[in-house]
Amino acid sequence: MKKYDLVVVGGGVLGTFHAYHALQNGLQVALLEKNKMPQGATTQNFGQVVPSGMNTKWQTYGRESLKIYKEIQQQYDITLRENGSVYLASNKEEVQLIEELHQINQNNQYTSELLTKEECITKYPGLRPDYIQAGLFFPEEVTVEAREMIHRLQDFMVKHMSLDYFTNRNVIACEQVNNSVKITSSSGEIFEAEKVIICNGNEFKNLYPELFNSSDLEVTKLQMLQTKSQSNYKLSGNILTGWSIRRYEAFAECPSFFKIKSKEDLDSLQKKWGVHILFKQAPDGSIIIGDSHEYADAKDMENLGCTLNMDIDHFMIEEAQKIMELPTYTIQNRWFGMYSQCKTSDVFQQTIDDTIHIITGIGGKGMTGSAGFAKENITQLFNI
Ligand SMILES: Cc1cc2nc3c(=O)[nH]c(=O)nc-3n(C[C@H](O)[C@H](O)[C@H](O)COP(=O)(O)OP(=O)(O)OC[C@H]3O[C@@H](n4cnc5c(N)ncnc54)[C@H](O)[C@@H]3O)c2cc1C
Numbered sequence: 001m002k003k004y005d006l007v008v009v010g011g012g013v014l015g016t017f018h019a020y021h022a023l024q025n026g027l028q029v030a031l032l033e034k035n036k037m038p039q040g041a042t043t044q045n046f047g048q049v050v051p052s053g054m055n056t057k058w059q060t061y062g063r064e065s066l067k068i069y070k071e072i073q074q075q076y077d078i079t080l081r082e083n084g085s086v087y088l089a090s091n092k093e094e095v096q097l098i099e100e101l102h103q104i105n106q107n108n109q110y111t112s113e114l115l116t117k118e119e120c121i122t123k124y125p126g127l128r129p130d131y132i133q134a135g136l137f138f139p140e141e142v143t144v145e146a147r148e149m150i151h152r153l154q155d156f157m158v159k160h161m162s163l164d165y166f167t168n169r170n171v172i173a174c175e176q177v178n179n180s181v182k183i184t185s186s187s188g189e190i191f192e193a194e195k196v197i198i199c200n201g202n203e204f205k206n207l208y209p210e211l212f213n214s215s216d217l218e219v220t221k222l223q224m225l226q227t228k229s230q231s232n233y234k235l236s237g238n239i240l241t242g243w244s245i246r247r248y249e250a251f252a253e254c255p256s257f258f259k260i261k262s263k264e265d266l267d268s269l270q271k272k273w274g275v276h277i278l279f280k281q282a283p284d285g286s287i288i289i290g291d292s293h294e295y296a297d298a299k300d301m302e303n304l305g306c307t308l309n310m311d312i313d314h315f316m317i318e319e320a321q322k323i324m325e326l327p328t329y330t331i332q333n334r335w336f337g338m339y340s341q342c343k344t345s346d347v348f349q350q351t352i353d354d355t356i357h358i359i360t361g362i363g364g365k366g367m368t369g370s371a372g373f374a375k376e377n378i379t380q381l382f383n384i
Pocket of ligand 1: 009010011012013014015032033034035037038039040041042043044045046047048049050169170171172199200201202203206207222223224290291336337338339360361362363364365366367368369
């Protein structure tokens with residue numbers, strides 16, 4: 001039996017980038033995915049790679065991720081588009097916050113540009129003059145197509161980095177035996193490695209259920225929409241709006257943030273459903289619109305249900321229409337995605353027997369932060 005330096009369990013973005021960096025360091029790596037193809041949060045999301053929205057720690061990982069995505073894209077098409085992100089402020093308070101974030105980013109040497117109302121209207125067609133006051137643009141940021149990116153990245157790693165990628169391998173046990181870890185799939189197949197990294201996303205029933213049930217992990221359900229293709233209409237980059245400014249961690253580092261937050265109406269529908277409005281044009285010309293946030297403890301995640309709440313859906317469309325006049329708001333797709341996160345820390349990390357490393361709960365940061373975060377983890381875990 002082949003013994004690997006590393007077996008990664010879970011073929012989402014977090015697991016795949018751990019495998020990527022291990023391969024970059026010359027290690028022998030196998031990646032095991034439960035399903036025929038990954039279908040977790042990694043394929044359901046917006047694909048906005050936006051370090052600008054993150055706190056200082058995660059912005060560092062996100063900026064490293066940008067470099068990694070761009071390096072890979074030069075060798076292989078992983079659907080990257082380099083067209084920046086913008087935060088659109090709708091009132092004086094949000095303008096104040098984007099001006100403060102601009103200052104913070106100048107001090108961090110992260111490029112951002114303040115845009116006037118008129119510049120925003122010119123750059124983002126359909127933006128309503130009665131909504132927009134000013135914008136903050138991040139030219140280095142990128143977008144990827146969530147449904148495609150992970151498959152292409154894995155394809156690249158198999159073809160050009162000698163990754164051993166096994167799908168339909170549902171891992172049900174990991175056990176330290178002498179100097180190795182024995183990894184068993186539900187069909188009884190056994191893999192052997194020096195170390196295992198488990199990036200199980202929000203799958204908590206297969207491996208170590210007691211550990212997850214007693215943790216502070218929670219699951220978030222997000223609803224998303226996609227319009228029909230917009231004829232003769234172009235919207236460039238990641239579009240984040242006023243409620244994103246009031247929500248994203250980066251803005252919590254602005255001096256005025258908490259004072260501004262303290263004035264918000266806690267009984268609004270926006271708060272009840274955790275809605276902020278984001279837009280992104282897909283390659284087929286349609287516009288993806290999101291999203292909402294509903295929460296349940298990991299052990300009770302079924303309480304989130306398996307259907308879409310149409311009240312949330314209608315609310316998001318109504319709010320989106322107040323921001324952007326699109327040629328059509330006819331919806332062609334509606335779906336929800338789920339990710340896990342910790343209530344009290346930024347990521348869940350637990351080591352068993354020195355060789356089995358569980359890393360999950362990256363929350364809403366995964367498409368942006370995983371590549372940079374995994375690079376640091378691999379360096380530390382293998383003393384590179
Ligand atoms: C609607 C939505 C929008 C989002 N938008 C953004 C965004 O714009 N930007 C951003 O940065 N982030 C975004 N996120 C967050 C991001 O998608 C997640 O942080 C990220 O995808 C989590 O990746 P993961 O690998 O941890 O989990 P997952 O993608 O869930 O992957 C886990 C994988 O592990 C496999 N697995 C689990 N258990 C086993 C087992 N026992 N054996 C084998 N395989 C197993 C699963 O099948 C799955 O494929 C969004 C998320 C959602 C839901």
